Amino acid sequence: MHSTLYDKLWNEHFVTSFDSGESLIYIDRHYLHEVTSPQAFEGLIKKNIKPWRVDANIATPDHNVPTIRAKSFAIESIDDEISKIQVKELDKNCDLFGIKQFDIKSLNQGIVHVIGPELGYTLPGMTIVCGDSHTSTHGAFGCLAMGIGTSEVEHVLATQCLKISKLKNMRVNFEGIPSPDITSKDVILFLIRTIGVSGGNGHAIEFAGSYIENISMEARMTICNMSIEAGAKVGLIAPDQTTFNYLKRSSNLPRELLTDAIEFWSTLKTDPDAKFDKEITIDVSKIKPQISWGTSPEMVIDFDETIPSTSTRKENQKNFENARKYMGIKDEKKLSDLKFDRVFIGSCTNSRIEDLRDAAKVLEGKKISKKILQAIVVPGSGQVKKQAESEGLHSIFIDAGFEWRESGCSMCLGMNPDRLSPYERCASTSNRNFEGRQGNLGRTHLMSPKMAALTAIHGKVIGQ
Amino acid sequence: MRTEDNIQIEGIMAFIDRDNIDTDQIIPTEYLKSIKKFGYEDYLFDGWRYLDEGKLGVSKTSRKLNNEFILNQPIFMTSKILLARDNFGCGSSREHAVWALRDFGIQVIIASSFGDIFYNNCFKNGLLPINLSRSVIDRLFQLSAQDAQLVKVCLQSRNIYLQGEEFSFNLEDDLADRIINQFDDIDISLKFADKISCFEQDRITKRPWIFYNE
Ligand code: SF4
Numbered sequence: 001m002h003s004t005l006y007d008k009l010w011n012e013h014f015v016t017s018f019d020s021g022e023s024l025i026y027i028d029r030h031y032l033h034e035v036t037s038p039q040a041f042e043g044l045i046k047k048n049i050k051p052w053r054v055d056a057n058i059a060t061p062d063h064n065v066p067t068i069r070a071k072s073f074a075i076e077s078i079d080d081e082i083s084k085i086q087v088k089e090l091d092k093n094c095d096l097f098g099i100k101q102f103d104i105k106s107l108n109q110g111i112v113h114v115i116g117p118e119l120g121y122t123l124p125g126m127t128i129v130c131g132d133s134h135t136s137t138h139g140a141f142g143c144l145a146m147g148i149g150t151s152e153v154e155h156v157l158a159t160q161c162l163k164i165s166k167l168k169n170m171r172v173n174f175e176g177i178p179s180p181d182i183t184s185k186d187v188i189l190f191l192i193r194t195i196g197v198s199g200g201n202g203h204a205i206e207f208a209g210s211y212i213e214n215i216s217m218e219a220r221m222t223i224c225n226m227s228i229e230a231g232a233k234v235g236l237i238a239p240d241q242t243t244f245n246y247l248k249r250s251s252n253l254p255r256e257l258l259t260d261a262i263e264f265w266s267t268l269k270t271d272p273d274a275k276f277d278k279e280i281t282i283d284v285s286k287i288k289p290q291i292s293w294g295t296s297p298e299m300v301i302d303f304d305e306t307i308p309s310t311s312t313r314k315e316n317q318k319n320f321e322n323a324r325k326y327m328g329i330k331d332e333k334k335l336s337d338l339k340f341d342r343v344f345i346g347s348c349t350n351s352r353i354e355d356l357r358d359a360a361k362v363l364e365g366k367k368i369s370k371k372i373l374q375a376i377v378v379p380g381s382g383q384v385k386k387q388a389e390s391e392g393l394h395s396i397f398i399d400a401g402f403e404w405r406e407s408g409c410s411m412c413l414g415m416n417p418d419r420l421s422p423y424e425r426c427a428s429t430s431n432r433n434f435e436g437r438q439g440n441l442g443r444t445h446l447m448s449p450k451m452a453a454l455t456a457i458h459g460k461v462i463g464q
Numbered sequence: 465m466r467t468e469d470n471i472q473i474e475g476i477m478a479f480i481d482r483d484n485i486d487t488d489q490i491i492p493t494e495y496l497k498s499i500k501k502f503g504y505e506d507y508l509f510d511g512w513r514y515l516d517e518g519k520l521g522v523s524k525t526s527r528k529l530n531n532e533f534i535l536n537q538p539i540f541m542t543s544k545i546l547l548a549r550d551n552f553g554c555g556s557s558r559e560h561a562v563w564a565l566r567d568f569g570i571q572v573i574i575a576s577s578f579g580d581i582f583y584n585n586c587f588k589n590g591l592l593p594i595n596l597s598r599s600v601i602d603r604l605f606q607l608s609a610q611d612a613q614l615v616k617v618c619l620q621s622r623n624i625y626l627q628g629e630e631f632s633f634n635l636e637d638d639l640a641d642r643i644i645n646q647f648d649d650i651d652i653s654l655k656f657a658d659k660i661s662c663f664e665q666d667r668i669t670k671r672p673w674i675f676y677n678e
Contacts, residue, residue: 015656015659015660015663016656016659018638018652019638020636020637020638020639021636021638022638024653024656024659024660026660026663026664026667028674029674035496035497035558036496036557036558036559038499039499039500039501039559042499042501047650049650052660053664055675055677063493063496064497080497082497082498082520082521083497085497085499086497086499089499123673123674125671125674126674131557131559132556132557133555133556133557133581146581147557147581148557148581148584149557149558149559149562149581149584149585149588150501150559151559151585151588151589151649152584152585152588154650155649155650155653158650158653158654159650159653159654159657159660160660160664161653161660163649163652163653164584167580197484197551197554198484198550198551198554198577201551201577201578201579201580202580228555231551231554231579231580232580233580233581252676252678253673253676254676257672257673257676258673260672260673261671261673264671296484296486298484316483316549316550318481318482319482319483319484322482413488413493414492414493414494415493415494415496415497422517432486432488432555432556434486434488434489434555435488435489435511436488436489436492436511437488437493440492440511440517441511441517
């Protein structure tokens with residue numbers, strides 16, 4: 001008793017401990033993509049080791065794939081020679097080791113953190129890892145899910161375990177009813193702004209409270225997704241009826257197994273008397289739409305607030321000056337004074353069906369501003385795209401002037417053809433506004449799909 | 465541990481006075497397209513080090529250097545130690561960030577805190593991340609502002625020596641050992657292969673849905 005959800009998941013997967021204080025933790029599911037896996041596979045080949053449990057692994061290419069692709073698109077059609085090699089390498093390694101891959105042609109291809117849950121590979125109570133920091137997304141199902149480095153990818157392939165130290169426990173209680181224009185993206189941005197980008201360092205954050213209980217799995221995934229931007233590599237939400245209903249649709253488990261599983265999953269929650277090392281409560285009823293102004297995900301303000309020029313903390317004043325300079329903010333006082341060039345709706349944070357519905361609702365019957373050079377919607381997976389098309393969302397986007405693309409990471413990071421040119425300003429639903437993240441010298445403003453759609457219409461940030 | 469002289473790292477300390485230096489700054493996404501584990505030295509801090517945009521495989525000599533950036537100043541080009549502030553290495557899990565620092569020749573990073581995944585990645589590659597309090601970091605910045613500093617980091621005594629001043633740091637024996645001997649974690653873990661198998665068998669019985677394959 002007295003255990004947190006994180007403690008329970010940890011104990012459930014504990015194999016053994018070392019003098020260093022580290023433990024060997026069994027891994028149930030391992031996702032792979034093309035960027036962080038080649039060196040790990042090379043390591044296995046060199047050491048002549050086979051994957052411990054092949055069917056624990058699921059792979060898909062997402063970071064490098066172009067989002068303009070015809071049905072017949074093959075890896076060979078990737079223009080960038082180096083990207084092509086990386087995607088090919090994933091193909092080759094999956095074939096070699098017999099790992100299930102949703103390749104570039106598959107209907108199920110997509111951003112790894114979008115396809116895992118929707119194809120039923122993410123289940124409550126699992127340990128899930130991937131060589132990608134946004135693996136925290138899967139914590140929305142009550143999983144112990146975290147991003148790992150390439151050496152650890154190799155280690156998990158070879159041993160089905162991770163050698164790690166236990167994190168501390170932190171709980172964030174989101175209480176209250178938000179105003180109707182507020183999405184989970186605003187809520188998580190508000191948290192990051194409140195506790196800072198290192199606020200969760202060394203901790204697993206459990207998200208709880210009446211707000212969390214009332215939101216969908218998609219919204220929960222957005223929150224857990226960005227726990228890494230708050231410094232926490234693990235974000236968690238206890239599974240409940242909302243989770244089970246989602247899983248009844250997504251999972252491929254035979255009914256009996258699913259019933260047994262749900263019985264166990266229902267026990268996955270923090271005991272009432274469990275202690276947290278850190279705990280905060282946030283009243284979501286007061287939150288306004290949140291938008292980042294600078295180059296760190298904590299540099300966030302209300303959409304109508306004045307852009308800060310000085311920091312409250314002495315030592316990061318320089319960060320503020322650097323950020324203002326990089327973002328091209330001189331005399332502009334408010335976000336509404338800035339002119340936007342591009343709009344990106346996508347990424348593992350906000351490319352699920354709900355996000356597209358949110359944006360489409362704003363765009364219905366409207367046109368994007370002539371000042372916007374380009375606006376793109378990139379569904380997170382082939383399945384999301386199919387669903388959106390069956391609801392006619394694609395026509396709303398296209399009629400408004402958006403480009404309707406194939407799934408991938410796209411403009412979330414400057415690794416594929418979708419990127420910003422120097423000094424371009426982008427309204428983006430992604431998760432990182434770091435310098436150069438969307439392309440060399442590009443300027444990123446993070447926001448919700450609703451606010452991105454509004455920005456597309458007006459060419460600048462505007463309230464509802 | 466090996467001989468005494470191997471457990472001291474001595475060299476010039478470079479410094480970057482910023483918080484939250486994320487892994488996208490340490491190495492931008494373009495260079496993550498490489499499938500190699502080495503050869504990232506020219507791309508370290510690419511956006512700050514160069515005035516033009518780079519591409520994987522384009523050599524450093526054809527690029528426009530930003531002469532103001534510290535690692536482009538001759539004395540700092542061979543730095544082995546890097547000083548920064550809060551939350552160094554936050555952001556993406558890319559181990560390429562550690563590879564780039566390592567390939568450049570950095571062996572020690574001193575900061576007031578680190579991104580969790582980056583911190584783990586360091587130890588897998590023999591890079592030593594040292595966590596010090598903000599006030600000590602302030603003092604180190606003060607001392608380095610005056611001139612390029614020769615710094616000595618002693619792993620055995622867990623001390624940093626600089627201009628006659630001494631700063632101590634904490635490090636688990638096992639982690640220090642790992643920096644010096646560069647163990648392979650896979651070898652260590654596979655010593656427990658039987659235990660892992662037993663655990664797995666038990667789990668298959670207890671939680672069969674995890675292992676279900678349609
Ligand atoms: S969408 Fe962006 S954050 Fe998510 S996995 Fe892809 S690159 Fe990473």
